[in-house]
Amino acid sequence: DAGVIQSPRHEVTEMGQEVTLRCKPISGHNSLFWYRQTMMRGLELLIYFNNNVPIDDSGMPEDRFSAKMPNASFSTLKIQPSEPRDSAVYFCASRIAGNTIYFGEGSWLTVV
Amino acid sequence: DAKTTQPPSMDCAEGRAANLPCNHSTISGNEYVYWYRQIHSQGPQYIIHGLKNNETNEMASLIITEDRKSSTLILPHATLRDTAVYYCIVRDPTDSWGKLQFGAGTQVVVTP
Numbered sequence: 001d002a003g004v005i006q007s008p009r010h011e012v013t014e015m016g017q018e019v020t021l022r023c024k025p026i027s028g029h030n031s032l033f034w035y036r037q038t039m040m041r042g043l044e045l046l047i048y049f050n051n052n053v054p055i056d057d058s059g060m061p062e063d064r065f066s067a068k069m070p071n072a073s074f075s076t077l078k079i080q081p082s083e084p085r086d087s088a089v090y091f092c093a094s095r096i097a098g099n100t101i102y103f104g105e106g107s108w109l110t111v112v
Numbered sequence: 113d114a115k116t117t118q119p120p121s122m123d124c125a126e127g128r129a130a131n132l133p134c135n136h137s138t139i140s141g142n143e144y145v146y147w148y149r150q151i152h153s154q155g156p157q158y159i160i161h162g163l164k165n166n167e168t169n170e171m172a173s174l175i176i177t178e179d180r181k182s183s184t185l186i187l188p189h190a191t192l193r194d195t196a197v198y199y200c201i202v203r204d205p206t207d208s209w210g211k212l213q214f215g216a217g218t219q220v221v222v223t224p
Contacts, residue, residue: 004155033211043156043199043214056211091155101212103155 004104012110018080021107025094035091082111116200121219130187134200137181147185149196190222
């Protein structure tokens with residue numbers, strides 16, 4: 001099993017640019033989560049999907065953030081326009097109902 | 113979900129047992145105790161979980177008090193690779209979406 005796969009692993013972008021983070025959950029998992037980690041706020045849940053449907057996006061910081069899950073094997077988290085305060089590590093995680101959540105290795109975003 | 117309280121940091125000598133405490137005094141009867149860890153620059157990694165009984169797997173042991181208001185994660189023979197932030201989380205399994213809310217965790221440093 002390849003685990004949760006995220007890309008890019010590292011990205012540096014200029015303020016105002018669009019950023020797209022990608023996630024491939026573990027095959028067969030039907031729940032997908034996006035987390036953000038910063039020194040100040042720790043690990044925060046941004047949004048989660050169940051069977052490709054967004055269930056709760058109350059953690060999404062503002063309208064500049066959006067997430068989609070067009071199919072069971074792919075999800076994106078988009079920031080448009082990006083700001084320096086968006087610099088963080090973004091983690092994707094997945095699970096199958098009733099079981100453990102598994103995390104990817106994260107996407108390290110720096111907005112300058 | 114019930115909140116947890118963990119010490120911010122602790123040191124452990126290599127080869128010795130590391131005992132990580134967690135208080136969850138407001139835990140309800142159907143909430144599980146989960147432990148994850150996060151090694152620097154990696155995604156959170158599942159360690160173990162339990163409800164009432166003590167649990168053991170290849171990574172660690174989990175001791176839950178009879179009143180379930182606290183628990184201890186035991187790493188039986190700590191190695192340098194166990195240096196990480198350890199998170200204690202309580203989760204309601206009836207929350208079918210299975211989201212995890214992370215606190216600040218305990219920074220464990222294993223020294224030679």
